Amino acid sequence: MALKTNSKSISLTDNIQVNDGSHILYFYDSEEKYLENLVSFILAAKSMNQHVIVIESYELYMALLDRLGEKLIELELIDFLHYKNNKEFYETHGNFKFEQALSNFKTTVQPFVDGDLSVRVWGKVAWNDLSVSKEVLNKYECQCDLTVSEIGYLTVCCYDGKEVPSTVLTDLMKSHPYFMTDTNLVKSSLYNHPDETIFPSLAAQKKIETELDFYRQKLDFIHVVAHEVRNPLTVIKSFATILKNEIGDRDKQTKLSLIEDYSVAIDHEINHIIQTEQMLTTDTFWKMKLIKARPVIEEVLEIMTIKGRTQNVVLVSDLQVPTNTIINGNLMGFRLIISNLLSNAIKYSFEGHTVTFKSFVEKGNLHINIIDTGVGMSKQECEKLFQKYQKINQEAAGQGIGLFMVYQIVTHFKGEINVSSEPGKGTDIRVSFPV
Template sequence: MDPIERCSSVDKKTAFLTEEIEIKNKAHILYTYHSEESYVNNACSYIMTGISIDHHVIIIENDSLTKKIQEKLTGTLSEEEFGKVHFFNNYDYYMANNHFHIDRVIENFDQVLAPLMHQNLSVRTWAHVEWPVEKNISQKLIDFEQIADREVNKHGTISVCAYDGNNMSASLQNKLMEWHEYFMTDDALVRSYLYRGNDAILPSLSDQKKQDKKVERQLFAKNEQLQSFMKQNLDSVMIVGQDEKVIYINHIFEETFGWSAQDILGLNVYELPVAPSVDKEMVEQKEMPIKKSDSIYKVECTRQTKYGKDIKVLQTCFPFRDEDDQIFAWVIILRDQTERYQVQDLLLQSDKLSIAGELAAGIAHEIRNPVTAIKGFLQLLNADGKNVRTYYSVMASEIERIELILSELLVLAKPQTTDYKSNNLITLIKDVITLLDAQANMNGVQIKTKWVNEGIHVKCDVNQMKQICINFIKNGIEAMDSGGVLTVMVEQNENDILLSFIDEGKGIPETILKKLGQPFFTTKENGTGLGLMVSKKIIEDHLGSMKIYSKIGEGTTIEVRLPIR
């Protein structure tokens, strides 16, 4: 069976890149990647291509990506085929004692190749090059790749040297291309027009002219592709020059925000009507790491149309560099997030309604008790006019309890605007426990609380924070079929607040634990799978994080960390 058919999880666009150019038996390939997902896909396709032509494959990789590659290949390669893939740790390979020693790296390369070469086996290698921060590291990498190119030609292997494109400059990339016959990105493989290999033989004048014309055609093609990207892009695109003035917007920008190119071109980027309140100092701080590493800056923010409508957008910013590796312009892409937020709001409301429905029985029980008490006291009042003040006091207390329960229920049912304020987290939790006490009692569950300080405050939307507390406490109650203790614990640290929900249920198997939080995945008979996903999104919106720990037979702990702001 064709290897692509056997591994449908590998994108066909990335599969078998080494077949795009006729590579017979040896090649030195420079791969600069920007997407980890594409990187893993390309590594897997490279391995499967090798296996399909009976190659042994040496993978020099870090532990994290090794695990992801192995997981992706599991179920695709047979045990015998897996035996032809040899993994080595790239830290030991490149960064022994936190220094990049060229001689040691070349020696390591010979050592991993030798056992296979002695058996006259065909070999291909894939090495993820990582390096420590040290003086002159760029020149060391260039010198290393020059020697490595000679070694690849000597051994007659196909070798990929993979670099994180987010952590290297364009000038370093160009220098490394001089010692690689091929250049590869996440979705393309081409010959390196800068390659100086084959003993660096100088071409004839006519050959040089041909090469110059080829480079000229490539540059023209790249310029055409760039123009097409700007015009055909479905997102709003804006280009800003080094003088901070807008030099280009595409037609999607005009359609989305209502301003024409004539209105926007030539304006200072910090004075655009589309972003009336941009903080120049903050933007310049964000630009600094981008200028150094060519990384991409992303932020969610609000922009304004010509007609005063606010639009939530994902703003992406990255630099354009010239042949001397100098920034000459900035590209800003604004992706409209309106539909995504509408879907999130629908999910949030759906989860609220689901919670309200599930709580109905407990709420009915909780309200019936005070109503019964009030009814009894009214009958006593009718029969006996004495001790009226005592009766009134008890009835007032019970009525206040009904009001509290109903107000908590209305919080869930009524659409709310997001309002981040400093709120007392302990008071908030107590309100939620009041609402859920009846359901806990009916299930034989005791809710215990643990905190040192009752004055712990967190900046949050009170309704959304109550929603996640209700979700996690309800889950804990439902996890204990035979009753038990559910502990809600709050700890305040120097930088954050840790909120823990600890149950004594059966625990969650590892296979299910990995899937929790996926849309519509649920272990409950009548569950929707939305509760945990919505809670996770709320926590992330509050700049927090969530972790779930579970042991079979011992129970589950959900930890929520919220920043102190």
């Protein structure tokens, strides 16, 4: 059995393929079938050299080990199995705390992120009263869905079908791309799959259809313009690359390289406008995830280095962020923060000057420091810096919305941002996020 997908697929069992990083909802009726599915899950993981975290009761975990029997030794499974007591994990002895449960999940997977190890998670949710905590439970599962999809860990969340109300099941299907029973695995019909459309209720649809039409027209216009500009940009960049490889004159090669740089910079600006508009108008892009910070920083630095070259500004970076550094945010928002701040630093620098980017982890925080020696700002201008539609330099291009978005996203990520500047001497911006 194979579930079709456009992204990378991995084995759930010997015969079933699912998206890498999937979040599967499992409602079981038979403990016997439950154990059979868990055994298959573990054996498939071992065949892919993946570790398995099992979050279960002690009694059922012992039953699992008994079921695995001689395979534990034959397949050397002991080193790949990692056990967590589910009652301790979900803290069923007290009131469930959403942030604490998410923190427990992060603590559980962090060693595997640190060791760059492939892992999958099987967790039996233990709760004193699931029906009372339905909203909190759904919030936790939604957050876990975003988390595992981002860091690429296959996770199965298990519930006893005889104990959990159908209303809870319906809600949970919205936060899990796959739904499994003892005998079947299907795509969840209520999950917002990227390649499928899910409609709101009739009442909700009527309420928002006017607003959606407005945003749809606005975004459609932006996408049309972007498409019309990007196509010739691609052609220009391709011809510049071909000519540069064919021409031996170094001066002409330098000019053709500049054409390549401008093509990349313009394409980035178009994409930046689209993403900013989406952040302003779509709730999806404000959802929080656990993300790896360093790859995003490296990606933005590469683009901004090119942008700097187009304006004869040198970007110098000092990146001392471990590869396993994780923050709670989302990729698009984190990318927009760094991109906006670096773009402004380059824009307001003098030709031939340098913009310095520093990033490091210290005392439980990820720090980002961007320094330029450009036009700078007065104290009064700094106070207006993060207000919507406030442009400090009226001669520079832009709508004055970028830094407003930066402040909103940094705050949403539980981060802090501080600015110090002096006219004619440049600006120093410091941002920090808890890790």
